[in-house]
Amino acid sequence: MTPSTLFCPLCGLVMQRKSDSWHCVAGDLTLPKYAVDEISAALDKSEVKQLEDCDGLELGMAGYCVRCGSEFLIRKPALRVCPQCSLSLHHGVFYTLQKYNDHKLTDEHYVVKWQKLKANKK
Numbered sequence: 001m002t003p004s005t006l007f008c009p010l011c012g013l014v015m016q017r018k019s020d021s022w023h024c025v026a027g028d029l030t031l032p033k034y035a036v037d038e039i040s041a042a043l044d045k046s047e048v049k050q051l052e053d054c055d056g057l058e059l060g061m062a063g064y065c066v067r068c069g070s071e072f073l074i075r076k077p078a079l080r081v082c083p084q085c086s087l088s089l090h091h092g093v094f095y096t097l098q099k100y101n102d103h104k105l106t107d108e109h110y111v112v113k114w115q116k117l118k119a120n121k122k
Contacts, residue, residue, distance in 0.1 A: 013026050038090075
C-alpha cells in the first residue's frame with residue numbers, strides 16, 4: 001500500500017510524492033526504489049500505536065520516522081524504532097541513504113540536533 005504522506009528519514013520534513021517515489025525538497029533527495037519498497041513493507045506490517053516499552057532504546061543520530069516525523073530511537077543491534085507510532089526500520093536503509101545520497105541541509109540543522117542529543121543525555 002502506498003502511504004499518503006512520508007517524512008524524510010534524514011531530516012524529518014514532509015516529503016513530496018514524485019511519480020513512483022518520494023522527494024525531500026529541503027535536502028534535494030529522492031528516495032531510491034529499494035528504500036521506498038522497504039519503507040512501504042514496514043508500514044504495511046506495523047500498526048500505529050505509541051511504544052509502551054522503551055527499555056534498551058537510545059537517542060542518537062538515528063534519523064526520523066517516515067510515518068510521523070518523530071526522532072527514531074536506536075535498539076541494538078541495528079534497528080530504528082519510533083516511540084510515537086512504533087514503526088521500526090533496519091539500519092541498512094539509513095546507512096545506504098547517508099552513504100550514497102547527498103542530502104543537502106545546512107549545518108545549523110545538525111547543530112540543533114546535536115544540542116538536543118546532548119541535553120537529553122544530562
